[in-house]
Amino acid sequence: MPQTAVQFIGVNKWFGSFHVLRDINLDVAQGERIVICGPSGSGKSTLIRCINRLEQHQEGRIIVDGIEINDDVKAIEEVRRDVGMVFQHFNLFPHLTVLENCTLAPIWVRKMPKREADALAMKFLERVRIPEQAHKYPGQLSGGQQQRVAIARALCMTPKIMLFDEPTSALDPEMVKEVLDTMVTLASEGMTMLVVTHEMGFARQVADRVIFMDQGQIVEMNAPEAFFGNPRNERTRLFLSQILR
């Protein structure tokens, strides 16, 4: 039985009086690939942002790699070191070169010597197939390239878990594939991944489990064949009929 990477136990969260996450219970095993989908505003992003405490939950427990997420700043920083995140809008640091984007955290958080960090960054930039852009600034890259840099930047911290928050939603259509390919490679190497996305092809190809969320709740959760072949909840069926044309 593989160890648990992320565990949600009865988690509830509110934005003001708006109940954004309702009774979330979820166990993610190590090495498991999970795709989360659902209509906008259903709480998908909030769910994965709770894992590295970019959002605070008010009720229930979240345990990441054996560490409980609460007000303890040290514990949160420890979790963040081991959890990589890729954002919809890349959030690369525009004032730093691609290489500096990748080495910033290894140097300042892991206290790695600069030379070593550079070598590590180049290794991951090669993995996402853009080593030649290392000395450019993010603004000089295309959206797809920027998102691949963002993935390399996260990987430079050698995370145990990767979170993807709609990584292809802000991309021009012709650039979606290069980012998805990078993610597929990552998945094939056994990374634990939680991916919020509407790319159902990716879900079929890579996911161990697909989760459908609506109005802050996990409505349905299943292996991809069963999820797409035989959705059981009415809301899941409606959602799938809308996005799979």
Add this chain to the structure above:
Amino acid sequence: MSIAYVRERDAPLRPPPAGTAGALGWLRENLFSSLGNSLLTVLLALVIGYLGWSVLDWAVLRGVWTGVDRAACAIDNAGACWPFVWEKFPQWIFGFYPIAERWRPVTAFLIGAAALVPMLMPGVGAKKWNALFLLVVYPVIAFELLAGGLFGLSEVETTSWGGLTVTLVVAITGIVFSLPLGILLALGRQSELPIIRSASIAFIELWRGVPLVTVLFMASVMLPLFLPNGVSLDKLMRAIVGLSLFASAYMAEAVRGGLQAVAKGQTEAGLALGLSRWQTTRKIVLPQALRISIPNIVGIFIGLFKDTTLVLVVSIYDFLGIINAGLQDSKWAAPQTANTGYFVAALVYFIFCFAMSRYALFTERRLEQMGRR
């Protein structure tokens, strides 16, 4: 008509039609694009030409260039009285600094310039050491040179400092203190700790709500009343502190604008990588915020440079103050003496402020070329 179309040959790439590109095109588009604009162009050209000619005529053609006293300048139809400037200029630069010791401010100025020039040139390396020298070592050297007291240098009271020396001392220390203080205040204003936030807001609003003249009067007249007996702070020092605190409040607001313009995702990305809040601020948010604020920060520098003239109200004779004082000299009483003095003052202040402004523009362009989105 068919709806299908297939291009078989590419349309040729051609240069633009004559008269729409190049110098002629620029003129036509920008100065003579319509009858109204053409009239405006001609009218303004006439006004500018007239003003330019008047200044040239007054300063150069009718200007008096040689002489030893008012007799040379007090003639009919005389322009600028330059001999007055030649005679007074050393005093305008050094104030009442002892003549035998004037090499000291000159040395201090030269060392400063020698350290500042490489600092301002992007291509020159070792910025960290350069900055350390300028901000830590240099002030000590400069103060020692100016004030004396050690190494056999005779002591020179700040009351005998004056002229451009004082203007530069006040402006530079003001700039050097107000920027870091302003950054701290701006960060304090955004702090999650209510006490720090309220204190920063109170400080900023207090100084922004008081005219600078009041601040200077307070610093020079009221402050000594609150200090214990026997403790006295140098008057120049008090004026500098007042001006720095005043400028730092404005600086804080300029930096805050920059901080707010940095997208929230930047902080999130930093935190998600495991950086601490302070590291995220220092390495990610602040560098971007400062770049955004450069125009406003330099605006405040320029304002501060010009505001140094207000130290006159607490009888410190800065550049403008000492020019003004020199005009009372009956030896040079002539119709154009005052105009000449103020003309030089305006020119000198303009040169300093314009240089700052251009350098800021240069920096902005350079940072933009670095591929800022």
